[in-house]
Amino acid sequence: MRSPVRLERRLEQPKWLNWVVPLASLVAALILGAIVLWITGKNPFDVYQRIFERGFAGKRAFSGALEMATPLAFTGLCAAVAFRMGLVNIGGEGQFYMGAVGASYVGISLGGSPTGITIILMCLGGMVFGSVYAAIVGVLRARFNTNEIITSLMMNYLAAIFLNYLIFNSKSFWRDPDSPQFPKGKTLSARADWNTYSIFGVNLPIGFLIAILAGSAVWVLYKRTRFGFEVGVLADSPKAARYAGIRTTSTIVIVMALSGALAGLGGAADVGNFRGLLDAKGIQMAGYGYTGIVVAALARRNPLVTVVVAIFIGGLTKAGYALQGPNFPSGLVGTLQGLILFTAVAGEILIKYRIRMTPRRSEVVA
Amino acid sequence: MTSEIAVKMTGIVKKFPGVVANDHVNLEIMAGEVHALLGENGAGKSTLSNILTGLYRQDAGRVEISGKKVEFNSPRDALNAGIGMVHQHFRLVSTFTVAENVVLGEPDSSLFMDQKAVAARVQELSDRYGLAVDPSARIWQLSVGEQQRVEILKVLYRGARILILDEPTAVLTPIETTELFKTLRVMVSEGRVVIFISHKLDEVMAVSDRVTVLRGGRTVGTVNTHETSTTDLASLMVGRSVEFNRAVRQVPADRERIVLDVRDLCAHDDRGRVALESVSLSVSPGEIVGIAGVAGNGQRELAEVISGMRPITSGSITVDGESVQSGRARSAIAKGIAHVPEDRLHTGLAAGHSVEDNFALKNYRSMSRFRILQRQKIRDQSTHLIERYDIKTPGSETPVRLLSGGNVQKVLLAREFSASPKVLIAASPTRGLDVGAIETVRERLVQAADSGVGVLLISEDLDEILSLADRILVMYEGRIVAEVEAAQADRARIGLTMGGITT
Ligand SMILES: Nc1ncnc2c1ncn2[C@@H]1O[C@H](COP(=O)(O)OP(=O)(O)O)[C@@H](O)[C@H]1O
Numbered sequence: 089m090r091s092p093v094r095l096e097r098r099l100e101q102p103k104w105l106n107w108v109v110p111l112a113s114l115v116a117a118l119i120l121g122a123i124v125l126w127i128t129g130k131n132p133f134d135v136y137q138r139i140f141e142r143g144f145a146g147k148r149a150f151s152g153a154l155e156m157a158t159p160l161a162f163t164g165l166c167a168a169v170a171f172r173m174g175l176v177n178i179g180g181e182g183q184f185y186m187g188a189v190g191a192s193y194v195g196i197s198l199g200g201s202p203t204g205i206t207i208i209l210m211c212l213g214g215m216v217f218g219s220v221y222a223a224i225v226g227v228l229r230a231r232f233n234t235n236e237i238i239t240s241l242m243m244n245y246l247a248a249i250f251l252n253y254l255i256f257n258s259k260s261f262w263r264d265p266d267s268p269q270f271p272k273g274k275t276l277s278a279r280a281d282w283n284t285y286s287i288f289g290v291n292l293p294i295g296f297l298i299a300i301l302a303g304s305a306v307w308v309l310y311k312r313t314r315f316g317f318e319v320g321v322l323a324d325s326p327k328a329a330r331y332a333g334i335r336t337t338s339t340i341v342i343v344m345a346l347s348g349a350l351a352g353l354g355g356a357a358d359v360g361n362f363r364g365l366l367d368a369k370g371i372q373m374a375g376y377g378y379t380g381i382v383v384a385a386l387a388r389r390n391p392l393v394t395v396v397v398a399i400f401i402g403g404l405t406k407a408g409y410a411l412q413g414p415n416f417p418s419g420l421v422g423t424l425q426g427l428i429l430f431t432a433v434a435g436e437i438l439i440k441y442r443i444r445m446t447p448r449r450s451e452v453v454a
Numbered sequence: 455m456t457s458e459i460a461v462k463m464t465g466i467v468k469k470f471p472g473v474v475a476n477d478h479v480n481l482e483i484m485a486g487e488v489h490a491l492l493g494e495n496g497a498g499k500s501t502l503s504n505i506l507t508g509l510y511r512q513d514a515g516r517v518e519i520s521g522k523k524v525e526f527n528s529p530r531d532a533l534n535a536g537i538g539m540v541h542q543h544f545r546l547v548s549t550f551t552v553a554e555n556v557v558l559g560e561p562d563s564s565l566f567m568d569q570k571a572v573a574a575r576v577q578e579l580s581d582r583y584g585l586a587v588d589p590s591a592r593i594w595q596l597s598v599g600e601q602q603r604v605e606i607l608k609v610l611y612r613g614a615r616i617l618i619l620d621e622p623t624a625v626l627t628p629i630e631t632t633e634l635f636k637t638l639r640v641m642v643s644e645g646r647v648v649i650f651i652s653h654k655l656d657e658v659m660a661v662s663d664r665v666t667v668l669r670g671g672r673t674v675g676t677v678n679t680h681e682t683s684t685t686d687l688a689s690l691m692v693g694r695s696v697e698f699n700r701a702v703r704q705v706p707a708d709r710e711r712i713v714l715d716v717r718d719l720c721a722h723d724d725r726g727r728v729a730l731e732s733v734s735l736s737v738s739p740g741e742i743v744g745i746a747g748v749a750g751n752g753q754r755e756l757a758e759v760i761s762g763m764r765p766i767t768s769g770s771i772t773v774d775g776e777s778v779q780s781g782r783a784r785s786a787i788a789k790g791i792a793h794v795p796e797d798r799l800h801t802g803l804a805a806g807h808s809v810e811d812n813f814a815l816k817n818y819r820s821m822s823r824f825r826i827l828q829r830q831k832i833r834d835q836s837t838h839l840i841e842r843y844d845i846k847t848p849g850s851e852t853p854v855r856l857l858s859g860g861n862v863q864k865v866l867l868a869r870e871f872s873a874s875p876k877v878l879i880a881a882s883p884t885r886g887l888d889v890g891a892i893e894t895v896r897e898r899l900v901q902a903a904d905s906g907v908g909v910l911l912i913s914e915d916l917d918e919i920l921s922l923a924d925r926i927l928v929m930y931e932g933r934i935v936a937e938v939e940a941a942q943a944d945r946a947r948i949g950l951t952m953g954g955i956t957t
């Protein structure tokens with residue numbers, strides 16, 4: 089009753105696989121998407137061409153891609169940082185909300201400071217909120233060995249409830265008192281509006297520059313520092329880490345806090361660079377935290393690649409919004425993202441294992 | 455007792471890469487007897503029983519059940535022939551109930567079958583054989599002893615006539631062991647056959663009718679229990695004193711001083727049971743102290759406790775008079791304790807990491823500046839050690855898991871020795887290595903001792919201990935039960951104490 093197909097662990101992983109497999113996964117996802125389109129009576133070439141035009145081609149489209157890429161780069165880094173240590177942080181979504189809450193608090197309170205300082209303080213606010221929120225998951229995992237997938241997911245729902253409470257069900261500091269009929273967030277002070285630079289006509293949000301900076305910092309942290317070494321050993325073999333005297337508990341908590349800080353930074357950029365207020369409905373609808381997992385998976389947890397992949401997924405997402413209408417399938421972009429995650433994970437297996445066909449009646453060695 | 459032959463295995467050969475686990479083994483079991491299979495760890499007991507239950511296929515040899523030749527392709531075939539096994543490691547689903555686990559895997563059952571009927575049948579079996587367990591309890595709620603009863607019930611439920619129990623007492627308390635023995639006697643009184651695997655001499659004497667002794671994959675002999683003694687069994691199990699070459703020591707140990715001092719150490723194992731009970735020992739500079747014993751008697755925990763990987767519940771560890779903090783590996787490393795653990799690839803090394811990273815596993819903190827790793831220093835250290843310890847590797851960046859077993863061990867030894875330790879804990883340092891590599895590792899241990907390191911050598915291989923150690927301690931059930939100077943060591947006596955018999 090054995091399957092004739094067997095997965096066998098590759099002894100050596102050829103370097104080119106690291107590039108070819110993710111690209112192949114992407115192509116596979118697009119082909120699967122095309123099949124879906126074709127079955128539903130759409131012309132896949134036509135649809136893909138429109139996505140490309142609205143998502144990436146031209147200054148306006150590319151500006152839109154960068155706008156979307158900004159929060160996604162942060163949530164992608166959030167997922168990537170945790171994945172690196174074998175922690176599956178699904179909680180980027182909730183940590184992103186908390187970051188937005190923290191940053192908007194700073195942005196509303198600080199009226200008088202110059203913009204530069206306000207941006208830095210908002211970033212700090214977002215990071216503190218996001219990291220504390222994620223650290224809870226880390227502590228639960230490190231101390232009580234609870235499954236971080238489940239706890240971080242539950243924390244997302246909690247964060248959503250908290251967000252709705254702040255804007256819809258209370259007279260909180262974040263809620264605009266002048267709009268009792270239509271509850272919405274209080275607008276940040278004018279100085280808290282983050283810069284967007286125009287380069288050759290393309291709008292480059294400062295948030296995206298911060299994302300590049302954060303991606304590089306994470307890369308250095310993991311590749312070059314003592315801490316990165318410790319994380320690597322812990323990911324490879326927890327027993328070896330214990331043997332070498334690496335502090336397992338605190339390392340897990342720190343990695344989770346760092347992961348949450350990055351999502352929180354994304355929340356800050358979202359508030360400061362784009363929305364200008366705590367938009368409870370808007371950020372829940374966007375679901376950046378979940379899409380960030382797709383970004384990190386396709387980037388194979390590499391922090392620098394994550395930022396680049398965010399542009400791609402960002403453009404795709406933006407095109408999805410822009411093209412919404414009677415002759416564009418509304419669920420298409422979500423479906424494509426799902427397919428990409430699926431093929432990226434399948435690709436990950438192909439990098440680690442090779443597929444072997446075995447003859448049916450083989451000797452059984454347990 | 456009838457003299458009908460229930461199981462006959464002749465000329466069984468089973469090879470694994472690098473080892474012959476069973477080398478022309480013969481086994482003959484009569485109906486209605488408890489037949490013990492005695493042998494040290496690695497003697498091939500589990501392999502033989504896995505062949506009998508269809509889990510492995512023999513490379514050569516013949517299996518007969520009640521006089522008929524059989525060929526099993528799976529445990530199901532064996533079960534159909536009435537053979538069931540309780541494995542060393544349980545195979546239960548922890549969130550299911552006892553009754554569900556008992557029926558799980560039955561060919562014509564589903565979990566939606568009549569739960570009541572199953573529970574009743576389980577209850578009936580449990581009463582008849584004195585296997586007290588609640589059919590509706592979930593596995594995770596049960597103690598290890600109770601889980602074992604579920605495994606036995608599972609086999610009985612399927613109507614097995616021949617039951618194999620692989621080291622069943624390893625996880626039991628003495629009282630549970632006595633109860634298990636009663637159960638086994640009830641089973642054989644009904645004409646069933648029990649194959650009882652163990653390395654504990656007194657248990658074998660207490661419960662079996664006949665004993666077959668395995669050593670190094672071969673049958674040493676079969677004896678009637680009432681015609682033998684623990685002493686005879688011990689010498690059968692560990693072998694007659696073969697000629698062994700004592701390692702030549704350049705520098706004798708400095709017995710006046712003590713470098714490692716362990717006092718009244720107590721500690722728990724992973725399951726929270728007592729693993730070490732008031733263990734005291736000392737090692738002098740330049741001395742090799744051997745810890746003999748059958749695996750699972752606290753040796754692993756002892757090594758882990760001394761190297762700071764496992765907290766102690768009471769007692770103390772000092773190196774040159776300075777105490778080592780409980781459960782703090784960094785403290786042990788700082789005090790000069792080197793550790794070559796049993797599980798090289800996943801404890802002593804990070805298998806997916808490069809050779810150079812593994813060399814830096816314990817000293818990476820000193821290979822950094824402002825918390826940034828100094829890659830060049832790490833590379834230089836690696837180049838130096840690869841050459842000095844003659845390690846065969848394609849390069850410094852090759853993952854350790856791609857190296858051969860001997861070279862993996864060399865990487866580990868190179869790192870531990872190059873840290874100029876005061877104390878070295880080596881656990882089964884030559885297990886699984888080929889002859890050449892074994893030679894190298896032993897030479898290195900002797901060199902370390904000659905240079906003044908106090909060596910604690912933990913090994914199941916009595917020959918290894920006899921040829922290397924200056925002094926031998928025997929561990930049994932978490933205690934040191936004997937101590938002898940290697941020069942006066944009597945192999946048979948040590949074998950006896952390893953099996954829990956103190957004279
Ligand atoms: N699946 C396996 N693959 C490789 N070697 C094995 C395997 N199972 C057992 N061995 C080796 O075969 C020998 C006998 O092992 P085993 O039958 O488990 O001994 P015992 O049960 O008497 O302790 C040992 O050297 C062991 O390392």
Ligand SMILES: [Mg+2]
Pocket residue numbers: 496499500501542620
């Ligand atoms: Mg065994």
